[in-house]
Amino acid sequence: MLEKTITVTLPEAAYHRLQRAAELTHRSLDDILISALNVTLSVPSNVPS
Numbered sequence: 001m002l003e004k005t006i007t008v009t010l011p012e013a014a015y016h017r018l019q020r021a022a023e024l025t026h027r028s029l030d031d032i033l034i035s036a037l038n039v040t041l042s043v044p045s046n047v048p049s
Contacts, residue, residue: 008033 010018018036022029 018029018032021027022032025032
């Protein structure tokens with residue numbers, strides 16, 4: 001999979017939540033953000049392709 005680098009401006013509270021989740025799970029902030037995006041952007045199985 002090709003990777004793309006982007007810049008995202010987040011509200012400070014959202015950044016702190018991501019940072020805290022990363023600390024608690026011993027994962028990188030990037031990894032937490034990617035996981036959150038994958039869950040949020042996943043297509044439900046009942047949607048036709």
